[in-house]
Amino acid sequence: MAKIILTGDRPTGHLHLGHYVGSIKNRLTLQEKNDYDKLYIMIADAQALTDNFDNPSKVRNNVIEVALDYLACGINPQKVTMFIQSEISELTELTFYYMNLVTLSRLQRNPTVKNELKLRGFEKSIPSGFLNYPISQTADITAFEATCIPVGIDQLPMIEQAREIVHSFNSIYGETLKMPEALIPENKLEQRLPGTDGKNKMSKSLGNCIYLSDDEETIKKKVMSMYTDPNHIKVEDPGKVEGNVVFMYLDVFAKDEDFEKYLPNYKNLDELKKHYQQGGLGDMVIKKFLNNILQDILRPIRTRRKELENNIEYVYDILQKGTIEAKKHANNTLQKVKEAMKLNYFETDEFLKELIDKYQEK
16 A cells, blocks of 8 residues: 655744654655655645634735745655645545534544634634534545654544544445554654743744744744743752753753763763752753754754745745645545545446436336
């Protein structure tokens, strides 16, 4: 069976470090492995409208921003098909058919949906489009016959529901849709990178993000304002590394060579943690260390992004060609679905033969 990968992001703003460690790094690894038949990356503008319907310009304006972030991070359009979701009308039709396979109560029980509804204050007035997000996502996955879906751990309930819909469809209409599998980062912190405030995951809506496009000074300010240990008041005080956002970030980003470059008095992160726990190590030292690491990671991304901004026609062309290619695949799947459901009235002469047989008997 072909290995097809589908992943993507909602264009509601610039991408941030949470996206980078939670999905983009994984996509870059998959891209270079070459052990797949197709890798699709979707800019999910239609899904973004489910909770931004009153501000469509926000979504429209960020489509290109997300594309720029992808390409700046190293996504290779020669190896990856990047496309815009709303341009694939087949996805809407598939969503409509799949809606009959899911109950309202099942959608409301989805943990990811419940959490997102609460986060956006939709408890009492839920847009039906937002509630149907898992069905729409299933349409995206099945349209491209995706078998591998890289996601964060918070998205696992969505993949589980997609698998339920695929199972229901195949049980009723015959084996037609491919069963998807989730692929999550091995590092637990990468699965859900906390925000700079230490209270929630990094999220655009919560304002606790370090964006991939942030300039050097902005990154420094955000790192220096990070939550650490509130009881680590004096340098000599023992500090906690558990729940300390700076150390959580260092767990994700710090490498031994970073110590050689910026903190040569320490061999590795374990030594740094031990000193902090014993006391005698100030928060400013670890924050400066983290800032240097993040600057090294984000500087080349920011540079590539500036170059791409000066050649925006190139980015536009990538999106257009990728969308045309994706639409062909989605249309092929839709025809298979309609054939399985016996909704292909004029594609063959089968329907006409049925009518002739039925009415000629009379």
